[in-house]
Amino acid sequence: MNLNMDSVESLVAQIQGLSGNLSDINHLHNLLKQSEELLHSESTSVVSSLAELDPSIHSLGYLYFLKAILSGPVSKEEANGILVSVARFINSCVVEQIHLAPEKFIFICRWFKDQVILLEAPIRGVAPMLTAVRKLQVSSEQLTALHPDFLLLCVLAKCYKTGVSILEDDIFEVDQPRDFFLYCYYGGMICVGQKQFGKALELLHNVVTAPMSTLSAIAVESYKKYILVSLIRLGQFSVSFPKYTSSVAQRNLKTTSQPYLELANSYGTGKISELETFVQTNMEKFESDNNLGLVKQVVSSMYKRNIQRLTQTYLTLSLQDIANTVQLSSSKEAEMHVLQMIEDGEIYATINQKDGMVRFLEDPEQYKTCAMIEHIDSSMKRIMLLSKKLTSLDELMSCDPMYLAKVGRERQRYDFDDLDSVPQRFNI
Secondary structure (H helix, E strand, O other): OOOOOOOHHHHHHHHHHOOOOHHHHHHHHHHHHHOHHHHHHOHHHHHHHHHHOOOOOOHHHHHHHHHHHHHOOOOHHHHHHHHHHHHHHHHHOOHHHHOOOHHHHHHHHHHHHHHHHHOOOOHHHHHHHHHHHHHHOOOOOEEOOOHHHHHHHHHHHOOHHHHHHHHOOOOOEEOOHHHHHHHHHHHHHHHHHOOOHHHHHHHHHHHHHOOOOOOOHHHHHHHHHHHHHHHHHHOOOOOOOOOOOOHHHHHHOOOOOHHHHHHHHHHHOOOHHHHHHHHHHOHHHHHHOOOHHHHHHHHHHHHHHHHHHHHOOOOEEEHHHHHHHOOOOOHHHHHHHHHHHHHOOOOOEEEEOOOOEEEEOOOOOOOOOHHHHHHHHHHHHHHHHHHHHHHHHHHHHHOOHHHHHHHHHHHOOOOHHHHHHOOOOOOO
């Protein structure tokens, strides 16, 4: 068969006839690759011919047609119609067909993301982009190029719960470092929106400590949020980096985040008035970084942290004494803080409304309920699976030619006649 098509109409006929089985699809794929120049030169015919293709059957052909359309100029009026077509395609396309041309699928999905942001309607893109991520993934352990785009839409649309659903996957396969950085950065923002500060801290920590040859803006912004989330979650921040942090990050991150490090120092004093004064002085800086809301949560967390300290010293305390000690304006405000902390499980206490006294209690958890046993059991199973995965990755790395070559070069630096005196840095 002659693979050179001379018109869009004849190509449409081939797509309709060759989308039935795998062998035909592979043949069609070759045909489409050789017809890309035709598709780009006949954009008007391509647009009108799109209606003759069913995205749920002719997914590969539909994908090539969309790519050709979106590679050229698209007017605002045309964009609205194409937006609907792209959403329909994402929802109905056949996974096996789009996996033959993943780079084109990523291209049209990113165009879709950019378009809904341009229209200031990011929520329109959340559901289709989640579908796109799942269809592009080979397994749930793979980080795709669309993960960051989906999470960005969730951040802009404030659909934090939807974003969290994809962050529950354990990621082991990453193609591009930038995708990983953005995934962790946007994921951290989503977890902050859901008040899941522990998970947010983990994701931001991944960016700060990840290997990097040059300092990126993503790493800088992540470090700023990492400081703030550490204060909210842990009540403290350590300026020391883990040993596995890149030298680039260790040398430069602190100098780019001085106001945040000074905020952490002020927080460490436990003096709310000094902290509030510092925040007021540097408000423009925090606001320009889009971190003012998070900074205000840091200030609020100091009240909670100071109340928690009181539980370590007193068994009972009046609401007025709590207000005076932690510098709240009234006993009523102290009561609101205590009640919220009790509801969030941050302290265990009872309030006597008659005399305004707070009685601090021990943690009532006995770790013997059915729910707790199930939680412990599921955690143990997850840790065991993770251990197996790490063992498998270690074995895979030990057989990697590039790794072995690097280790061989490193070993040549040592005197092999005196191996007993050398620490065992390499274990293959």
